[in-house]
Amino acid sequence: MTIPLLITQQVLSAFTNNLGATNGHSPPLCPTNSSTSTTPTNATMHTPHLQGLPSDFPSLISIFISFSALRQSIKVLLLGGLVDIFRRLVVHLYRTIYRSFFITGSFITNDYEAYSWIDSWLRQQKPWKLAHDIHISVDPTSDETDINYAFSFGQPKGPSIWDKVSIYPTTTEGISLWYKRHWVWVDRIVETDSQGVESSRILNLTILAWSRKVLDCLMLDAKKAHRLNEHRGICVYAAKFKYSEYQWWHMACRAKRSLQSIVLDPGVKDTLLEDARDFLASKQWYDSRGIPFRRGYLLYGAPGSGKSSLIHSIAGELKLNVYVMSLSGVGLDDDALRELVSSLPTRCILLMEDIDVALSNPFNRDPKKKDGKSSPSTTTSMPAPPALPRSRVTLSGLLNALDGIAAAEGRLLFATTNKYDALDPALCRPGRMDLHIEFKLASRYQAAQFFKYFFSPEGHQKKEESGVCAKTSGKADDTSSTILTSQVVTVGGVRHRHDLPDLSSTELSLLADLFSEAVPEREFSMASLQGYLMRYKADPHGAVAGIAEWASKEKGRREQ
Numbered sequence: 001m002t003i004p005l006l007i008t009q010q011v012l013s014a015f016t017n018n019l020g021a022t023n024g025h026s027p028p029l030c031p032t033n034s035s036t037s038t039t040p041t042n043a044t045m046h047t048p049h050l051q052g053l054p055s056d057f058p059s060l061i062s063i064f065i066s067f068s069a070l071r072q073s074i075k076v077l078l079l080g081g082l083v084d085i086f087r088r089l090v091v092h093l094y095r096t097i098y099r100s101f102f103i104t105g106s107f108i109t110n111d112y113e114a115y116s117w118i119d120s121w122l123r124q125q126k127p128w129k130l131a132h133d134i135h136i137s138v139d140p141t142s143d144e145t146d147i148n149y150a151f152s153f154g155q156p157k158g159p160s161i162w163d164k165v166s167i168y169p170t171t172t173e174g175i176s177l178w179y180k181r182h183w184v185w186v187d188r189i190v191e192t193d194s195q196g197v198e199s200s201r202i203l204n205l206t207i208l209a210w211s212r213k214v215l216d217c218l219m220l221d222a223k224k225a226h227r228l229n230e231h232r233g234i235c236v237y238a239a240k241f242k243y244s245e246y247q248w249w250h251m252a253c254r255a256k257r258s259l260q261s262i263v264l265d266p267g268v269k270d271t272l273l274e275d276a277r278d279f280l281a282s283k284q285w286y287d288s289r290g291i292p293f294r295r296g297y298l299l300y301g302a303p304g305s306g307k308s309s310l311i312h313s314i315a316g317e318l319k320l321n322v323y324v325m326s327l328s329g330v331g332l333d334d335d336a337l338r339e340l341v342s343s344l345p346t347r348c349i350l351l352m353e354d355i356d357v358a359l360s361n362p363f364n365r366d367p368k369k370k371d372g373k374s375s376p377s378t379t380t381s382m383p384a385p386p387a388l389p390r391s392r393v394t395l396s397g398l399l400n401a402l403d404g405i406a407a408a409e410g411r412l413l414f415a416t417t418n419k420y421d422a423l424d425p426a427l428c429r430p431g432r433m434d435l436h437i438e439f440k441l442a443s444r445y446q447a448a449q450f451f452k453y454f455f456s457p458e459g460h461q462k463k464e465e466s467g468v469c470a471k472t473s474g475k476a477d478d479t480s481s482t483i484l485t486s487q488v489v490t491v492g493g494v495r496h497r498h499d500l501p502d503l504s505s506t507e508l509s510l511l512a513d514l515f516s517e518a519v520p521e522r523e524f525s526m527a528s529l530q531g532y533l534m535r536y537k538a539d540p541h542g543a544v545a546g547i548a549e550w551a552s553k554e555k556g557r558r559e560q
C-alpha cells in the first residue's frame, strides 16, 4: 500500500512545486495540521489540498502541458499514433492497388461442387499437368484407379489417368498459368485439424486482371470442363461423415449402363424413364400450379432383381448425377439429413437404399405390423438383422427432409426396399413416392430376353464397355477379375476377352427359348441367372445344356 501512496505523494509534490514555481511563490502544498508528519506512512494520511489552482479549463491544460514528463508522453503517443496511421495507410494503399490489379478466388473442398469445377479445369491446364513438384493421390473409392493408372502409361491411347488420379502441385510450390492472356497464380493450402488430419483443401486463384469478368468467365469454363467430365459417365456422390459433419463427397465416376442391359417385364423401364423425362421437362407446369417440383419413385421387391441397376441406367440416360445415402449411417440424425437433402443440386438423383432398415423409430406406425404379425411373408421370414449402431433419423425427420420447406427442388428421389410392407403409409403416399414399382423374381420372359442380350454380339460388347461384368465367377475363367474396357486387358494372367461363336438371330432365339423353358417361373433372381450365365460367357450352348441341372440343384439347396 505504501509504495503507490509514496509515488502519488511524489507526483503531487512535484505538481505543486511546479505550480508554485509558475505562480512565483512558495509551494502551496501543506498539510492542514502542521503537527502531522509530512511523510505518509499509512493509508490514513491527509489528502493534500491544492491552493492557487486555476479554475478555468484552458489554464489547467496549459499547466498540465508544462509538465516535462507529460509532454514527453504526449509526444510519444502522438508519434505512435502517426506511425500507426501511416502503416494503415500503406496497407490500405497496397490492398487497393493489389485489388485493382488482381482478382482472387478461393475454392474449398467443403463446397465440393465449386471445388470440383475448378479441379476439373485445372487438370486440363498444361502447366498443371507438367508440374514437377507434385502430390499424387489415387481416388481410394475407385477400384479401377491404379490399374488404369498403370496401364495408361504403357498405352497412351488407353483410359486417361486424369480421370482417376489427382495430381496437384505440392503445397509449397504454386503454379503459374495463362488464361485468356491473363496471368494466373494457383496455390493450394491443405488445412489440418488439431490431430494433424487433413480437414480441407483450398485452391486459391490469383488472376492479374482489372475486371472480375475474367473470373466469371473462368468459372463458366471450369463448369463446362466439369460437366464434360461428368457426361462421360455418371458421378456418384455419397453422404459421408467427415470433418465432424455429414457432407456430400464425390465417390466415383461410373460408365453409363445401357438401358437395354436391364431386362424387366415389358413396359416397366419405359414407364419409369418416360415419367422421369416428363417430370424434368415440366418445371413450369409445377411452378404455375404451386406444386413442389419433386418426384419420388419407390422400387421394391426381391433382392437382385435390378433395382439399383435400373437407377444407374436411368441416371445415365437422363445425364444426372447420383447422390447416394444410407439412412442407417452412424450418427446421421434429422438435422444432418435435412441439411444433406437441402444441399442437393437442382437436377440430380437422390438414392436412398434399403429405406426400411434405418430408422431408430420403426417406420411402421401400426403396432400390429411392428411385431411382424400382420406383415406378409417377406417381412416375417427375414432373419432379424444383427444389432448395429443405429442412426438417429426418425420417420418425421425423414418426411420433413423429403418434402419440408427446405427440401431440394428438381430432384428425383429413388428409394429401394426389399420390405415394402414394412414402410409407413405416410412415406409411401403420392407426393413423396409417386410411382411404386415392384421388382419380382425372374420370369421366363426375362430369362429369355436376358439370355439373348447376354450372348448377342452387341450386348456382349456393351456389357463389357459399361463395366457391368465387374466380377467373373465359374468355369470359363478365373474368378474375381475385373473387366475394364472392351480391349484385351490381362490382369494377373487372366484373359477377359471372350470370342462368341457366330450365332444367327434365329439360333439365338431358339437357344434363349430352350434356356427360359428350363428356368422355373419367378423362382430365381435375375442376379442369380446372371451369375449362372457368367460361367458360360462364350458358350451359349453350354449354358442351355447346364441350366436344368443348375436350377434343380439350386432349388434343392434352397429347400435344404
Ligand SMILES: Nc1ncnc2c1ncn2[C@@H]1O[C@H](COP(=O)(O)OP(=O)(O)OP(=O)(O)O)[C@@H](O)[C@H]1O
Pocket (backbone or CB within 6 Å): 261, 262, 263, 264, 302, 303, 304, 305, 306, 307, 308, 309, 310, 417, 418, 439, 450, 468, 526, 527, 528, 530
Ligand atoms: N432385371 C435385370 N436385368 C439385368 N441384370 C440384372 C437384372 N436384375 C439384376 N441384374 C444383375 O444382378 C446384379 C444385381 O442387381 P441389382 O443390384 O440391381 O439388384 P437389386 O434389386 O438392387 O438388389 P438388392 O435389392 O439386393 O440391392 C447386377 O449385376 C445386375 O446386372
